[in-house]
């Protein structure tokens with residue numbers, strides 16, 4: 344994998360994730376762990392699993408796309424690890440969840456008020 348991003352060794356990945364201590368998600372490529380870079384920057388470390396539904400090519404495409412495209416609403420790729428079988432992508436950590444969580448939260452905000460008043464309707468008198 345050729346990239347202008349920082350290349351990390353596997354031991355650096357182990358260090359930053361504190362030996363894969365905390366899982367923050369599980370996606371198509373495999374598990375995502377929280378990490379700390381240079382003692383203060385939180386990162387999300389996405390490990391490519393051998394049983395991944397998406398393969399190494401898709402993993403490379405995601406990295407290459409983020410190398411070309413930069414936008415304030417798009418997560419930044421900080422680096423990668425490509426050491427034999429070990430493939431990992433290191434991203435800036437997004438504190439506010441993903442787009443799906445945001446969309447779901449907005450949907451709940453829209454739907455809930457529609458239901459609440461109906462529970463408070465006075466009972467019909469016959």
Ligand SMILES: Nc1ncnc2c1ncn2[C@@H]1O[C@H](COP(=O)(O)OP(=O)(O)OP(=O)(O)O)[C@@H](O)[C@H]1O
Nearest residue numbers: 367368369370371372375387418434435436437441
């Ligand atoms: N940069 C990040 N910061 C914080 N959490 C993240 C970050 N990247 C991924 N995650 C967490 O890990 C989960 C899995 O992310 P991942 O990108 O691997 O898969 P996905 O976007 O859910 O789906 P897929 O890979 O199948 O398209 C996310 O839902 C999120 O909770």
